Amino acid sequence: MNGSINTPAAGKTPAAAPVRKSAAAEAFFRATVILSGVIVLLLLGAIIIMLALGSAPTFEAFGIGFFASFVWNSVDEIYGAGIMIWGTLVTSLLALLLAVPLATGCAYFLTELLPATLRKPIGTVISLLAAVPSIIYGMWGFFVLAPLLSATWLWLADRFEAQPPVYEFLISASGTSIFTAGLVLAVMILPLITAMFVEILGATPVVLKESVYGLGATRWEVVREVAIPYGRRAMVGAIMLGLGRALGETMAVTFVIGNATRWSPSILSQGSTIASTIANEFAEAGFGTLKLSALLALGLTLFIISFGVLAGARALVAPRKY
Amino acid sequence: MAISTSPIAARRKLKSRFVAGLCFAAAALALAVLFSILWTLVSRGLPALSLRLFTTETLPTGENGGLANAIVGSLIQVGIGMAIATPIGVLAGTYLAEYAQKSRLGAVTRFVSDILLSAPSILVGLFVYELMVATTKTYSAIAGAVALAVIAIPIIIRTTEDMLSLVPVPLREAAAALGAPKWKVTTLIAWRAAGAGMVTGLLLALARVAGETAPLLFTSLGNLNWSTSLAEPIASLPLTIYQFASSPYEDLVELAWAGALLITVGVLAINIVAQLVVGRKR
Numbered sequence: 001m002n003g004s005i006n007t008p009a010a011g012k013t014p015a016a017a018p019v020r021k022s023a024a025a026e027a028f029f030r031a032t033v034i035l036s037g038v039i040v041l042l043l044l045g046a047i048i049i050m051l052a053l054g055s056a057p058t059f060e061a062f063g064i065g066f067f068a069s070f071v072w073n074s075v076d077e078i079y080g081a082g083i084m085i086w087g088t089l090v091t092s093l094l095a096l097l098l099a100v101p102l103a104t105g106c107a108y109f110l111t112e113l114l115p116a117t118l119r120k121p122i123g124t125v126i127s128l129l130a131a132v133p134s135i136i137y138g139m140w141g142f143f144v145l146a147p148l149l150s151a152t153w154l155w156l157a158d159r160f161e162a163q164p165p166v167y168e169f170l171i172s173a174s175g176t177s178i179f180t181a182g183l184v185l186a187v188m189i190l191p192l193i194t195a196m197f198v199e200i201l202g203a204t205p206v207v208l209k210e211s212v213y214g215l216g217a218t219r220w221e222v223v224r225e226v227a228i229p230y231g232r233r234a235m236v237g238a239i240m241l242g243l244g245r246a247l248g249e250t251m252a253v254t255f256v257i258g259n260a261t262r263w264s265p266s267i268l269s270q271g272s273t274i275a276s277t278i279a280n281e282f283a284e285a286g287f288g289t290l291k292l293s294a295l296l297a298l299g300l301t302l303f304i305i306s307f308g309v310l311a312g313a314r315a316l317v318a319p320r321k322y
Numbered sequence: 323m324a325i326s327t328s329p330i331a332a333r334r335k336l337k338s339r340f341v342a343g344l345c346f347a348a349a350a351l352a353l354a355v356l357f358s359i360l361w362t363l364v365s366r367g368l369p370a371l372s373l374r375l376f377t378t379e380t381l382p383t384g385e386n387g388g389l390a391n392a393i394v395g396s397l398i399q400v401g402i403g404m405a406i407a408t409p410i411g412v413l414a415g416t417y418l419a420e421y422a423q424k425s426r427l428g429a430v431t432r433f434v435s436d437i438l439l440s441a442p443s444i445l446v447g448l449f450v451y452e453l454m455v456a457t458t459k460t461y462s463a464i465a466g467a468v469a470l471a472v473i474a475i476p477i478i479i480r481t482t483e484d485m486l487s488l489v490p491v492p493l494r495e496a497a498a499a500l501g502a503p504k505w506k507v508t509t510l511i512a513w514r515a516a517g518a519g520m521v522t523g524l525l526l527a528l529a530r531v532a533g534e535t536a537p538l539l540f541t542s543l544g545n546l547n548w549s550t551s552l553a554e555p556i557a558s559l560p561l562t563i564y565q566f567a568s569s570p571y572e573d574l575v576e577l578a579w580a581g582a583l584l585i586t587v588g589v590l591a592i593n594i595v596a597q598l599v600v601g602r603k604r
Contacts, residue, residue: 022503029505033421036413037431040479043472044434047445050452105348113342124597129356131526131593133533135560136582139567140359143366187355194352216331218338241440248442250536251564275444275536282540287456299448303441310440314433 048303055297057290066297072261072277074284079294081274081301083263087178088273088305091253092246094182099190100239106190107197108223123198129191138255141184142176146256149183150175153268173268176258181273184252189242196238200231233316240313247306250275274302367583370576375584380546380562383571389581391548392562398550399463399542399558400532403470408524411475415482420508432483439476446472447537455541463549463556466542473534474527481523485516518599525596529589535560559585 058066058079069080110122150173157170204227212222228235258270259280272280278295285292374388381387414431422428450469455461489512497507513520538544543555544565550556559581566578 026503026505029508030421033413033417034427036410037417037422037427039410040414040431040435040438040475043475044438046453047441047449050449051445054448054452054456102348102352105345106352108341109345109349113345128590128593131529131589132359132586133535133560133589135533135535135563136359136363136586139563139578139582140362142567144358144362187359190352191356218334220338220341221334244440248444250442250444251560255568275442278444278448279536279539287459296448296452299445303445306440306442307437310437313440314436 051300055300057293058297070263077290081298084272084274084277087271090178091181092243095185095246098186099193103193103197106194107201110198111201126191126195130195135251137184137188138252141256146175146180149180174270176256177269178267178271181253181257184256185246188252189245193238193242200234201227204230237313237316240309244306244309250279254279274298363583366579370580379548383574392557392559395557396559399466402467406471407474411478412482415479418483419486435476435479443473443534444536447540451540461543461555462553463542464552466538469537469541470531474531477527478523482520485519486512489515522596522600525592529592533589535564
């Protein structure tokens with residue numbers, strides 16, 4: 001299609017004045033749009049360079065061990081990303097573990113079981129929910145979910161008073177915790193993943209489904225044997241996009257994770273993610289301090305993690321057609 | 323029907339019903355949770371809504387403050403952010419759709435734009451902090467606006483490119499056959515045909531950045547006093563909600579819920595308008 005709409009280079013036509021003027025306009029417009037594209041490239045380059053430059057003092061002080069150290073001590077100025085990397089990965093995986101089955105169920109329900117007239121309005125509602133700002137999910141988690149969970153752990157602890165290890169575990173559980181953060185993230189990415197799943201399952205060719213129905217398959221068999229395998233790559237891509245969203249989420253997590261910078265193996269205790277630590281500790285980091293650099297190094301770590309996930313998602317989602 | 327009464331067929335049917343039940347339960351659970359969120363938002367935000375929110379600035383606890391400076395601050399930052407992002411995003415999207423179909427630079431730009439699209443917004447905040455705040459040693463409204471622009475640009479690029487690629491090629495060819503140069507074909511034919519979709523993209527970007535909190539934390543910082551100066555820290559609705567919601571004072575928490583309701587209604591309204599724009603076109 002390129003050749004058919006490209007106007008021939010104006011220089012080759014006899015040099016009439018309007019044509020030359022038009023060629024100048026064409027060159028100007030072309031330069032402008034290319035420049036805008038280049039600005040986008042520079043933007044990403046600048047983000048990487050700024051994060052790398054800013055985190056240089058941290059890597060000078062702690063070396064590559066920064067990624068593996070589970071110590072974050074602002075008083076003695078010893079910083080490691082281990083606790084935050086752990087918190088980020090655990091909350092995000094927990095969110096996926098909860099959200100993906102639910103989203104699959106919701107998508108199956110919406111595409112196959114719901115009467116056709118209801119599909120569009122409910123689909124609209126889902127896409128609207130995906131647009132709710134993440135801070136709202138954080139506030140809900142903090143004011144509704146966390147007190148509820150806190151009461152639940154206490155109630156459970158009472159039931160297990162006779163078994164000291166279980167009791168100890170439950171009585172030390174907190175309303176704001178890594179687990180709570182995972183729940184809130186799950187709720188937040190659920191509309192997002194469901195909307196993508198609905199689109200993917202809905203894109204299964206009807207002929208394919210009907211031929212399997214014709215063989216006597218049940219509804220569930222059609223979804224499991226035809227629709228899901230047909231859209232599997234795209235579904236994995238959608239999950240990765242949800243994961244990317246969860247990994248970098250700041251506000252929904254900061255409210256409910258407790259922002260503890262001390263290591264604890266229990267997911268029912270308070271913790272922190274990379275994003276929540278940056279948001280929470282930034283106010284205490286002055287210009288040019290090592291702490292500021294450590295927070296930028298955390299940012300760089302998050303960038304590397306989410307870049308990896310994104311690249312994976314991109315490789316899996318079917319390439320866009322033009 | 324001998325087949326359907328065989329035990330295997332009965333089991334398969336039962337299984338299908340069982341899974342359908344599970345999926346119904348999943349959908350019910352999801353709806354219940356999401357309803358709980360909306361209900362909390364409305365039941366706690368609505369009683370706190372009053373005209374005072376729009377007429378009074380944020381004040382310390384007990385002094386009957388409002389959210390006026392936060393609302394104005396948000397409007398200023400979002401407005402400037404979109405003013406920066408719109409030309410860059412639209413032009414870059416146009417480049418990808420009209421000029422770069424097969425070029426290597428185009429493929430790289432598309433990849434980079436996709437990365438920016440899903441990059442955590444807090445990283446954008448850190449970047450603009452390093453770029454504008456650390457160098458000038460002062461938090462500012464303009465830094466907040468730039469951070470929002472960086473978030474909006476890839477959204478606008480994506481929707482612009484997608485919408486332009488939906489414009490039928492014969493439309494362009496017809497214009498080109500009349501002797502129109504490519505830039506005229508693009509601006510007068512393709513942009514006009516894809517106009518509604520492109521506006522939708524701008525609205526979606528607007529809705530997205532209006533609710534962003536994380537990138538403003540270290541760029542515009544927030545300000546409890548009236549300020550409309552671009553060179554100074556400025557309040558914004560999401561940041562004020564964040565600060566007030568985590569405060570121990572009941573009246574400030576109430577204000578936070580009112581603000582949360584305002585911003586959610588605003589964001590959802592923009593989304594609905596965006597869908598209507600597209601719906602009318604088709």
